[in-house]
Amino acid sequence: MATTRRKKTPAPAPAPAKCRVCKGSGEVSITVRVGRKQRSVGAQTGLxxxxLGSGEATD
Known part of the structure; x- marks a missing residue:
């Protein structure tokens, strides 16, 4: 009696590590300053x- 060989399914690839600076979102918040006295008026999101906006660690 012959037995059939079963193929093993490959293990799923590990999830890429998140960026430490943006914590995986791809965006960082920057304080906007205006005027001669450089007063803060709010926050703006940037890349x-x-x-570079991917959210994955490059290290």
Missing amino acids: CLTC
């Missing part, structure tokens, strides 16, 4: 320069 994370560490991961």
Whole structure:
């Protein structure tokens, strides 16, 4: 009696590590300053320069 060989399913790939600066969102908050006295008027979101917006760690 012959037995059939079963194929093993490959293990799923590990999830990529999240960026430490933006915590995986791809965006960072920057304080906006205006005027001669450089007063703060609010926050603006911008692209994370560490991961270039992907949210994945490059290290």
